[in-house]
Amino acid sequence: MFVAPALQKLLDELERLPGVGPKSAQRIAYWMLNTDRETVVRLADAITEVKDAVRFCSRCFNYAEDDLCEICRSHDRDHGMICVVSEPRDIPPIERTGAFKGVYHVLGGELSPMDGVGPDDLHIAELLRRLSDPSVREVIIATNPNVEGETTAAYLSRQIKSLGVRVTRLASGLPVGGDLEFADEVTLGRAIEARREL
Amino acid sequence: MFVAPALQKLLDELERLPGVGPKSAQRIAYWMLNTDRETVVRLADAITEVKDAVRFCSRCFNYAEDDLCEICRSHDRDHGMICVVSEPRDIPPIERTGAFKGVYHVLGGELSPMDGVGPDDLHIAELLRRLSDPSVREVIIATNPNVEGETTAAYLSRQIKSLGVRVTRLASGLPVGGDLEFADEVTLGRAIEARREL
Numbered sequence: 018m019f020v021a022p023a024l025q026k027l028l029d030e031l032e033r034l035p036g037v038g039p040k041s042a043q044r045i046a047y048w049m050l051n052t053d054r055e056t057v058v059r060l061a062d063a064i065t066e067v068k069d070a071v072r073f074c075s076r077c078f079n080y081a082e083d084d085l086c087e088i089c090r091s092h093d094r095d096h097g098m099i100c101v102v103s104e105p106r107d108i109p110p111i112e113r114t115g116a117f118k119g120v121y122h123v124l125g126g127e128l129s130p131m132d133g134v135g136p137d138d139l140h141i142a143e144l145l146r147r148l149s150d151p152s153v154r155e156v157i158i159a160t161n162p163n164v165e166g167e168t169t170a171a172y173l174s175r176q177i178k179s180l181g182v183r184v185t186r187l188a189s190g191l192p193v194g195g196d197l198e199f200a201d202e203v204t205l206g207r208a209i210e211a212r213r214e215l
Numbered sequence: 216m217f218v219a220p221a222l223q224k225l226l227d228e229l230e231r232l233p234g235v236g237p238k239s240a241q242r243i244a245y246w247m248l249n250t251d252r253e254t255v256v257r258l259a260d261a262i263t264e265v266k267d268a269v270r271f272c273s274r275c276f277n278y279a280e281d282d283l284c285e286i287c288r289s290h291d292r293d294h295g296m297i298c299v300v301s302e303p304r305d306i307p308p309i310e311r312t313g314a315f316k317g318v319y320h321v322l323g324g325e326l327s328p329m330d331g332v333g334p335d336d337l338h339i340a341e342l343l344r345r346l347s348d349p350s351v352r353e354v355i356i357a358t359n360p361n362v363e364g365e366t367t368a369a370y371l372s373r374q375i376k377s378l379g380v381r382v383t384r385l386a387s388g389l390p391v392g393g394d395l396e397f398a399d400e401v402t403l404g405r406a407i408e409a410r411r412e413l
Contacts, residue, residue: 020307021278021285023261023268030258035246041234046265047304048233050278054266060228063221064259067244068252070221080219080248087219106245109218 024050076147078123078140080105088120095119097154101144101173103127103161111159119157122147127165128172136172144173148180155183162189222248274345276321276338278303286318293317295352299342299371301325301359309357317355320345325363326370334370342371346378353381360387 020028024046031042049057073079074086081087088094088108098119102108105123124139147153156177160166170186177184189207191200200208218226222244229240247255271277272284279285286292286306296317300306301324309315322337345351354375358364368384375382387405389398398406 021269021280023265023280024278027261027265030261033254033258034243036239036242043304043307044234045232047302049262049265050269050303056231057266058263060231061259061262063225063228064247064262065256067221067225067247068255071219071248080222082219082221104245105248106241109241 073123077121078105078125078143079108079121093118097152098157099144099147099153099155100157100159102159103166103169107159107161117157119155124160124169127160128169129165139169141173141176145176145180148177148182153182155185158184158186162187271321275319276303276323276341277306277319291316295350296355297342297345297351297353298355298357300357301364301367305357305359315355317353322358322367325358326367327363337367339371339374343374343378346375346380351380353383356382356384360385 027046027049028039028042031037031045032039034042037045070082071080072082074081074089075084076089077086079086079088081089083090095118098117099122100111100117100119101122101124102111103124103126108121108123111117111121122140122144124141124144126134126139128134128136128139144156148156156173158170158173160169160173174184174186188211189204190211191197191204191208197205225244225247226237226240229235229243230237232240235243268280269278270280272279272287273282274287275284277284277286279287281288293316296315297320298309298315298317299320299322300309301322303321306319306321309319320338320342322339322342324332324337326332326334326337342354346354354371356368356371358367358371372382372384386409387402388409389395389402389406395403
């Protein structure tokens with residue numbers, strides 16, 4: 018195969034990206050070759066910058082560019098409500114709803130005895146320490162609605178209740194806009210249990 | 216939306232890539248944040264390097280890192296056979312077949328009166344100049360099997376024949392491994408016309 022070596026190197030690196038196979042890598046590489054230098058170098062710089070500038074918030078473990086992330090620094094947020102998520106990537110979808118004005122705490126994973134992930138591998142001690150602040154009124158547990166997420170929620174719930182802080186969990190039920198016909202049994206079961214008055 | 220500014224910038228730049236929407240951009244960005252710095256910077260460097268190192272071969276207009284591309288420089292290729300393609304991206308699939316040992320000529324597009332692309336916009340004059348070398352025995356036209364590609368092939372064929380050089384075109388027919396049932400009429404018609412003795 019005769020491909021310019023710099024192009025081959027780019028193809029190899031692009032194929033490491035999640036969801037990028039040989040065909041997409043080729044499409045992206047040729048786009049880069051055909052696009053003006055400025056646009057392409059801006060992407061390369063943004064990649065390097067993210068690795069240099071982004072670290073973990075010392076309070077909530079979300080991505081941050083300073084010691085504290087923008088949410089922990091904000092005076093417009095309700096610091097008495099803490100939403101606990103597994104990963105930083107779980108924060109943007111919650112932010113997009115506009116339904117939550119509190120702050121977050123990122124665990125950095127979920128309890129998984131099978132994979133050897135125990136309470137000490139997550140930022141649970143740091144969460145409990147935050148709860149010693151008497152202004153914290155409620156913790157909303159927003160771990161994933163799967164086995165690991167539910168296990169983590171149950172564990173956290175016990176720990177937090179013993180501190181006398183209110184603990185809630187995101188509701189399970191039918192996705193809005195979904196078809197009842199295609200709902201799985203567990204989701205539908207939860208939706209029936211959690212039915213509300215009309 | 217609270218996202219670390221460097222992360223937001225990376226997301227914006229990633230979304231410019233072909234085939235990368237907001238979800239894939241987010242998946243790639245979080246992968247970059249969770250991957251060791253060395254791997255990620257290697258990609259950023261490969262991107263910049265490709266823009267700095269890669270230019271067009273002065274003979275065939277394929278991508279090259281020197282004045283001539285690796286194929287034009289090679290002593291293992293048959294320089295008497297020239298395969299004409301529309302774009303550099305058409306070369307790797309032909310190379311992968313292993314069925315062609317000649318050299319290439321990249322037109323840089325296809326004739327398209329609708330889009331205002333005429334013969335002077337493509338590297339046709341340069342191709343005809345290459346054919347003045349008496350060692351050239353055959354030109355294989357491998358433009359795309361669509362309206363623009365066929366128009367370009369017909370145009371080139373007239374020009375090249377007038378120079379007394381043999382011109383051939385890639386065969387059209389059923390894709391190997393395909394289902395006859397799903398073949399379009401034009402392809403099937405060509406396959407019948409070009410049927411061969413068994």
